[in-house]
Amino acid sequence: MRVHVDRELCVGSGACEMLAPDVFEVDDDGAVQVLQDEPDDDAAVRDAVSQCPTGAIALG
Amino acid sequence: MTIEAHGPDLDAVDLNGVDLSDRDWWTTPPAYRHAAFDRLRRERPFAFFAEPEIPGIPAGPGYHAVTRYADLEAISSQPAVFCSGRGAVSMQDVPAELHEFYGSLISMDDPRHAKIRRIVSKTFTPRMLERTLDSVRTIVDDVLTRARATAEADDGAIDVVADIAAPIPLRVICDMMGVPEADRPGVLANSNIVLSGGDPELIGGDDPLTAFLTAGMEMAALMERLAAERLADPRDDLTTALVRSEVDGERLTHQEIASFFILLLVAGNETTRNAISQGLLTLSEWPQERARWAADPSLDRTGVEEVVRWVSPVTWMRRTATQDGEVAGHRFTAGEKFLLFYNAANRDPEVFADPQRFDVGRDPNPHVGFGSKGPHFCLGAHLARRELQVTFRAIFEQLPDLEVTGPPHRLASAFVNGLKRLPARLGGDR
Numbered sequence: 007m008r009v010h011v012d013r014e015l016c017v018g019s020g021a022c023e024m025l026a027p028d029v030f031e032v033d034d035d036g037a038v039q040v041l042q043d044e045p046d047d048d049a050a051v052r053d054a055v056s057q058c059p060t061g062a063i064a065l066g
Numbered sequence: 067m068t069i070e071a072h073g074p075d076l077d078a079v080d081l082n083g084v085d086l087s088d089r090d091w092w093t094t095p096p097a098y099r100h101a102a103f104d105r106l107r108r109e110r111p112f113a114f115f116a117e118p119e120i121p122g123i124p125a126g127p128g129y130h131a132v133t134r135y136a137d138l139e140a141i142s143s144q145p146a147v148f149c150s151g152r153g154a155v156s157m158q159d160v161p162a163e164l165h166e167f168y169g170s171l172i173s174m175d176d177p178r179h180a181k182i183r184r185i186v187s188k189t190f191t192p193r194m195l196e197r198t199l200d201s202v203r204t205i206v207d208d209v210l211t212r213a214r215a216t217a218e219a220d221d222g223a224i225d226v227v228a229d230i231a232a233p234i235p236l237r238v239i240c241d242m243m244g245v246p247e248a249d250r251p252g253v254l255a256n257s258n259i260v261l262s263g264g265d266p267e268l269i270g271g272d273d274p275l276t277a278f279l280t281a282g283m284e285m286a287a288l289m290e291r292l293a294a295e296r297l298a299d300p301r302d303d304l305t306t307a308l309v310r311s312e313v314d315g316e317r318l319t320h321q322e323i324a325s326f327f328i329l330l331l332v333a334g335n336e337t338t339r340n341a342i343s344q345g346l347l348t349l350s351e352w353p354q355e356r357a358r359w360a361a362d363p364s365l366d367r368t369g370v371e372e373v374v375r376w377v378s379p380v381t382w383m384r385r386t387a388t389q390d391g392e393v394a395g396h397r398f399t400a401g402e403k404f405l406l407f408y409n410a411a412n413r414d415p416e417v418f419a420d421p422q423r424f425d426v427g428r429d430p431n432p433h434v435g436f437g438s439k440g441p442h443f444c445l446g447a448h449l450a451r452r453e454l455q456v457t458f459r460a461i462f463e464q465l466p467d468l469e470v471t472g473p474p475h476r477l478a479s480a481f482v483n484g485l486k487r488l489p490a491r492l493g494g495d496r
Contacts, residue, residue, distance in 0.1 A: 017180075017441050018187030020448040036187035057432065059443030061143070 008044055008066035009051065013037040015062035022054035022063060030054060030063075038062070081105055086131055086405075087118040087157065089265070089478045092381075100422065103410040107133040112396045112404075117157045122275040126158050129384070129403035130396075133410035135417045135434070137394050141385055141404055142438035148385035148404060150442060151175040155383065155481065157405070170325035172333075172383075172442065179441060185318055186326060189307040192448045198242060199452060205237045206457050210464045217492035226470070226488035227343050234457055235338035238449075239330060244296070244303035249288055253331055256281040260332045265478045267486065285331060286324040293323055304330075330446075336482060337379040338450050342457055343474075343485040345373040350470035352424045359426040360462040369426040370454040375433035376424050378409035381483050383437065408434045409483065467493045 009029065016037040022030040023038070029051055033039040045051050055063045079102045085091055092099070106113050112130040119125050132138050141148045153160040154173045171182045213229040224230070232254065240250050258268050259281040269277040289305075296306040308323055318326065349356040359369045382405045390399045398404075412433045413421040436444035444450070461468065470490045477484035 014180075017183055017443060017445075018191065019443045019445070020192040021443070023192045024448060024451070031193065032187070032191040034188060034191075036184045036189075036191065053430070059437065059439050060441055061439070 007046075007051070009040050009042070010064045010066060011038045011040050012062045012064070015060045016058075017060055017062075019059050021057050021059065025054045025057065026050040079105055081109065086115050086480060089118070089480060092480050093476045093478050100409075100413060103133055103407065103413065106131060107410055107414060111137060111394070120158065120275065121273050123158050126403070127401070129157055129405050130398075131407055131410075132404050133407050133414075134394070135411040135414035137396075138406045138408070138411045138434065139438045140393050142406060142434075142440040142442075145175065145385075145440050145442070147388055147391060149175045149388050150179075150383075150385060152386040153384055154442070157384065157403070157480075170322075170329035172329060176441060181313055181316065182318065182322060182326075183441070183445070184313050185311050185316075186308070186445065188311055188313075189304055190445055190449070195449050195452060198238075199456070201241055202238055202453055202456050203460070205241070206234055206460045207464070209233045209237070210460055213465065214492060222491040222493055223471075224490050224492060226346050226468075226490045227339070227485055228487070230461070231339045231343035231346070231485075231488075234342065235335050235453065238338075238453055239334040242304045243327065243330065244292065244301055244305050245288070252284065253288070254335075256285050257332045257335045260328070265486075268477075282328060285328045286321075289324040289327040290320070292327075293320070333444075334446050334449070336484065337446075338453055340379040340482065340484045341373055341377050341450070341454055343488050344377040344379070344483065345454070345458065346461070346468070346490075347470060347474055347485070347488055348373065348376055348424055355424055355426045359458070360466065363459060365426050366455045366459055367451075368429050368431065369458060370451055371431045371433060371435075372424060372426050372428045373454065373458075374435035374450075375412045375418075375428070375431055377483055378412050378433075378435050379483055380435075381409050381479075381481055382407050383442070406438065408437070411438070465492060469493055 011030075018032045018036040018038065020032050023032055026045070029040065029042050029045045030038050031041055052065070055065055079098065081102070084102045084106070111134045112132065114128055114130055116128045117126050132141060150173055160173065171179050171186070174182065209230060213224050216229050217224045236250065236254055240253060245253060259277050272280070292305050293309050296303070296309050300306045300310070305327075308318060308326065311317065349359070359365045385404045385406065387398050387400050387402045387404070390397075392398070412418070412435060415421050417432065418428075436447040436450070468490055469492075470488060472489035474485045475487040477486055
């Protein structure tokens, strides 16, 4: 499972970081950075994708 | 357990008597209002209402009340079709003079919104907020200790709003911004006025427009002073970060900083306050849920999410159509207004199993208490969540004897689901 974040769409809500802190982090530019490109396929990452308010996270 | 807390009586609601623009309607018992929204959601999902009259502001064309979760999400996630720039926090279009103080990013569209949001979100990341958590714990501990002292001096009596729910978020946000102690009572009073919904008790003798303008000017003046001080003498606070932060070489203008400051003070204050006060009221109405949560700190996360779903501290935000179109079979034309009723979406049975049940372990809980999909999702959601988790856990530990003793005094506002007072006592039975 590959994770991709569109940093233009991201508004830095931190919703993904709350759900999967090992995979996502809002960085000093106020947008999300992916900490693990290929995390384990788990519910937290999928929740982060579905709960992102701007649909900025994609799974490949 | 009371009927108010549990069984909404659908038959008691005459939809023709429901006027969401009538401020007094919002002081009716919550169960009645939820029953009305259940009916609206089922029978008139885009119900049309006339706008209320406010002296000095011409009445607009009216609005549609969006009450189904799916419709609300569809509108919220298409910001180009349903914009915020013509006003997001008022039923009326915002008069130019108010826009100066209240035209913050909440009432802005991209690309300007995206740019400012980015400048701000840099200073508001979860990581930066984690660093402030220790001070949040200290503040909560101190406020609860004072509440105990107040109770002991007054035969056990406290007011949940004045003694617990109001001081915690006020001190947290003022600490973060670096607002001096001497300015804080003024901040609380002005923030009350801004979110009063025109409630006469809170705005004093002034007409609402004058009261809003005066409150805005006073807060802008405070921010001007603070911003100038921080530019000259930087400190480790949010105000310093804001005056120095830039994106693509661009900094916030003076007016943008003042508007954002007002947004933070108001949004960071009142919403969390009402989540605390109404959360405690709700827990008193659902004693089994209270006992379950108090006994199990692993429920802090889901418990807080359920409080936010249940309370929906901000009742709605507005969007305005920029073009003709159709949503869920409802045709609309450019300029039509939509009020997104988060409180109604948060009890939509299509999304939430047994939505009228308060369940501190509810999971998943995709509530829209911090807003739905789209770029305007609450900037302070992370702060609010952590602050509320710390607060409720501390209350369970330090004030296990807290007992609500009287009916709440509800704010007469369509916009903010607020309490003005909530009588309680600390019985000393710990």
